[in-house]
Amino acid sequence: MFRTVAILANSKVLTKAPAKAFAGVRFYSTRSTVIQLLNNIGSKREVEQYLKYFTSVSQQQFAVIKVGGAIITQQLPQLASCLAFLYHLGLYPIVVHGTGPQINEILESQGIEPDYSDGIRITDGKTMAVVRRCFLQQNLKLVTALEKMGVRARPITGGVFQADYLDKEKYKLVGDITSVNKAPIEASIEAGALPILTSLAETPSGQILNVNADVAAGEIARVFEPLKIVYLNEKGGIINGKTKEKISVINLDEEYDDLLKESWVKYGTKLKLKEIRELLMYLPRSSSVAIINVGDLQKELFTDSGAGTLVRRGYKLVTKESLKEFQQPDLLRTALERDSDIASGKSSVATYLTELQKSSFKAYGDEPMDVLAIVTEDHEFGSTIPRLDKFLASKAGWLNNVTDNIFNAIRKDYPSLYWIVKEDDPYTAWHFNKADGSFTKDGEILYWYGCESVSEISKLIDSFGKRESLKESESGSFSKQTRSYSTLRGQTRSYSTLRSRKPTSTFVRFSSSNPPLRNGANHEKARVALIGARGYTGRNLISLIDNHPYLELAHVSSRELNGQKLKGYNKSEIVYENLQDEDIQKLERNNEIDVWVMALPNGVCRPFVKAIEEAGGSGNSKIIDLSADFRFDETGDWVYGLPELNDRVAISNARKVSNPGCYATASQIAINPILEYIGGTPSIFGVSGYSGAGTKPSKKNDINFLRNNLVPYSLTDHTHEREIAYRLGRSVAFMPHVGQWFQGITLTINVPLKEKLTSRDIRAMYQDKYEGEQLITVTGEAPYVKDISGKHGCVVGAFNVNTAQDRLVVVATIDNLLKGAATQCLQNINLLMKYDEYAGIPDDLIIRG
Incomplete structure (x- = not known):
């Protein structure tokens, strides 16, 4: 709580807001929103940096959204929540909204085909009546x-945009904005209310004209010159029509002409790019436009990584390959002065x-050398791997x-590279995300990417370590608190080995043979047969396969649904079958x-597996x-498929993989990093949504019986209790319950400790253990089951230690139908088929530690 208050004070959030803005808003509300911010988006440094940045200008210059x-x-509730969040921080974005889908829906219901030209809606009198009505309805909504x-908001449906006809003959009642009246917007913000604008404009004679909302937002941005310009759309960005991937960054000076030549850049996308380019030509070069989904709004505004x-x-x-090529040496000198050694006087430009003049080098920069x-x-390690000797950025370079x-x-230009950064560098997280691995020792971090062999990595680490040892012997000092670890992402994965008994002293992390297998070598299509597709897990797996780049359903088997058409699968038409042994x-x-996937009740699978094994085929098929x-x-025939903890x-x-249980997956993830320090029997109190009870009617999935109720069951000797204990190699006590929600599990786990540890020590162990795991998030707060529902991973948090430091309570959440079943199954399929391990799995865990 005290850290949160300090952030508010340092950032001057409260003093910048209009006096009326916080009328009726309790301190708890503001505090809770800031806590939400810290939990969801990242580091204290980022939060303080951006809040200070945004509160350094007048409220109307914060953002146009x-x-x-x-x-x-x-996504109305999510949109309102995000805007409320900003409002309670004293930030007042100018909101301009469109209503295109609603207009199309009404026109189509009236038998009118929406008509566009160059991405612009042709608006005749009848269409204008619909446009105006829709704008007023959506604005009010x-x-x-x-x-x-609890947010004061002011509807501004007219009086802002004055326009002439864009082309009356061609587009009819479509406007070309000629001026913007700032007064209604400024009055709204001064009164402590968010301005919510439609993009309707008026001619000097009072005729209402339709204006594209992107164009209207651009005109507002030209007038107010905000720090941020954000376009929210349902796709969360611009999608490359060829690769179907979201484009992260578009640099118009370099890419605009080539983009417009692309066949997929047409209609609304082309218009949007043209409008954005025209807008940015009138704004400072540091300005940018972010096109994101509403769920990424906070990330875009308050973190370095951004979104969309x-x-x-x-x-x-x-690029330069000699000092003579630098036409402005003063810019080069200014850039080099950002280096910490040069700034401190340890070296000089x-x-x-x-x-540098004696070396073979290549320099990269932008024109102003931000x-x-x-x-x-040429580097000190004697390796064949090039070295990134300097990477120096101004504040503008990072923010933009x-x-x-x-x-x-x-x-x-360089398929492999290594570089060294000081451990107290504020952008270590950025460097980590760019690297395949890292090794930390005595205040410096060695990063690398593209090193294919373990011997290359070992040589780098060994040389780096000897370099540090040489420094120590020369200075006559040696740190007994050496903290070193390697974090191998992509090509290699790492695990933690605590060499001393206290994690606050020596903490060593070595590479292991269990990396997340990304960018898999196989891109061939694979045919899947799903046996037992009637249940919730089967349905979710069908949905995942439908969106997978390489998997195709060939057969689905369900006795109850035999002969019915499979719903929710769009790649081909599939009819349920009742496959027998001979089939x-x-x-x-x-x-x-x-790939054969068995989504059957316990005790039913063996005959089907036996039929496959005795069929006499090639034996190349896989079974999950x-x-x-x-x-x-x-027997060794089956491999346990929990990739984050098992040998990938x-x-x-393997040929045959047993998919772990939902409770068992979350419990193992939540307990494994602390195994060495457990001093007794961990107790696991678990509550699942009623989808965990399956589709067969019972009290455990009876909504009426579950209403305002919590149902305990199988409180001893549950199958998952045995599974957890078997895999962890120690006994556990597991007490499952069913709640009244549909999907998602929460586990509260009490772990007796045999040694005194702090919450910070324990959280560090978990973060190191799961660093780089796309489907596991470690957070300082206790995660909520409502946040994990529908998400494809597991969240572990809380890490509360009692005063005696002999008892830890950790909380974990997981969606029982996804990472607890279908998502984990897909993860295992990807591994078996040598695909990218995360192919077809959204990276949608938004909880951040």
């Missing part, structure tokens, strides 16, 4: 939603340039993501199936069992 009409229809959340698609003018990047990077082939642009250019053997003999039938296998290579080389 354009809201797509589909957002109001589909958004204002009402905000007011229900960032569009900026940018500068053309320049002249000394560095003298040494970012300077120097890659050299020029750093990403420069680094991407380096990666194109399965025939498919296996003919090599028609690549979602039941508990093979989780305790000791073993999973990828």
Whole structure:
């Protein structure tokens, strides 16, 4: 609580807001929103930096946010919540919304085909009546939603935009904005109310004209010159029509002409890019436009990483391979003066340039040299891997993501690279995200990417360590508090080994053979047969396969649904079958199936597996069992498929994988990092949504019986209790319950400790253990089950230690149907088929520690 108050005081949030803005808003409300911010988006440094940045200007210059009409229809509560969040921080965005989907829906219901030309809606008198009505309705809907959340909001449906006809003959009642009246907006903010604008304009004679909301938002931005310009759309950015991937950054000076030539850039996308380019030409070059989903609004505003698609003018990047090529040496000197050693006087610009002139190097920068990077082939390690010798960025370079642009250019030229950063560098998280691995020792971090072999990595680490040892012996000092670890992402993964008994002293992390297997070598299509597709897990797996780039459903088997058409799968038309042993053997003999998935109740799977094994086919097919039938296998035929804790290579080389249980997955993830320090029997209190009880009617999935109720069941000797104990190698006490929600599990776990540890020590262990795991998030607060529902991962948090420091309570949440079942199954399929481990799995965990 005290840290939160300090952030508010340092950032002057309360003093910057209009006096009326906080009328009726209790301190608890403001405090809770800031806590939410800290939990969700990142580091204290980022929060303080951006709050100070945003509160340094007048309220109307904070941000212009354009809201797509589909957002109001589909994500209104989330939109209102995000805007309320900003409001309670004393930040007042100017909101301009559209209503395109709603207009189309009404026109189509009246038998009128919406008509566009060059991405602009042709608006005749009949269409204008619909446009105006829709704008007023959607504006009122958004204002009402905000007011229900304690936000003062003012509907501004006219009087802001004056316009002439864009082309009366061609577009009819469509306006070309000629001026913006700031007064209604300024009056709204001065009165402590968020201004909510429609994009309707008026001619001098009073004729209402329709204006594209993107255009209207751009005109507002030209007048107010805000720090942030954000376009919210349901896609969360601009999607590349060829790769189907979201574009992260568009630098207009370099990419605009080529983008417009792309066949997929047409209609609304082309208009949007043209409008954004025209807008940014009139704003400072540091300005940018972010196109994001409403759920990423806080991330875009308050973190370095941002979200969605960032569009900026940018500068053309320049590269130099000799000092003579630098036409403005003063800019080079200014950039080098950002280096900590040069700034502290340990070195000088002249000394560095003298040494650099003797080397083979390539320098990268933007025209104003907000970012300077120097890659050299000559370095102290004697390795063949080039070194990123300097990476120096100004505040503007970081805030405008020029750093990403420069680094991407380096990666194109250098397939492998290493670099060293001081441990107290405020951007270590950024460097970590760019690296495949890292090793920390005595205040410095060694990063690298593209090192394919373990021997290369070992040589780097060994040379780095010897370098530090040499420094220590020369200075006559040696740190007994050496903290070192390696974090291998992508090609190699790491695990923690506590060499001393106290994690606050020596903490060593070594590379292991269990990396997340990303960018898999196989891109061939695979055919899946799903046996037992009637249940909730089967339905979720079908949905995941439908969106997977390489998997295709070939057969789905369900006795109850035999003959019915499969719903929710769009790649082809599938009809449920009731596959018998002979059917399965025939498919296996003919090599028609690549992956068999058994989504059957416990005790039912064995005959189907036997049929596959005895079919006499090639034996190349893979089998995954979602039941508990093979989780305790000791024959060696089955591999346990919990990738974050099991050997990923073993999973990828297996033929048969047993998919872990939902409770068991979350429990193991929540307990494993602390195993060495457990001094008794952990107690696990678990509550699942009623989907965990399956589709067969019982008290555990009877909504009426569960209403205002909590139902305990199988309080001893539950299958998952045995599974957890078997996999952890120690006894546990598990007490499951069913709650009245549909999906999602929460676990509160009491762990007796045999040694005294602090919450901070324990949280560090968990963060190190799960660093780089896309489907596991570690957070300081206790996670909530409502936040994990529908998400594809597991969240672990709380880490409360009692006063005696002999008892830990940790909380974990997981969606029982996804990471607890279907998502984990897909993860295992990806490993078995040598795909990218996370192919087809959204990275949607938004809780941050």
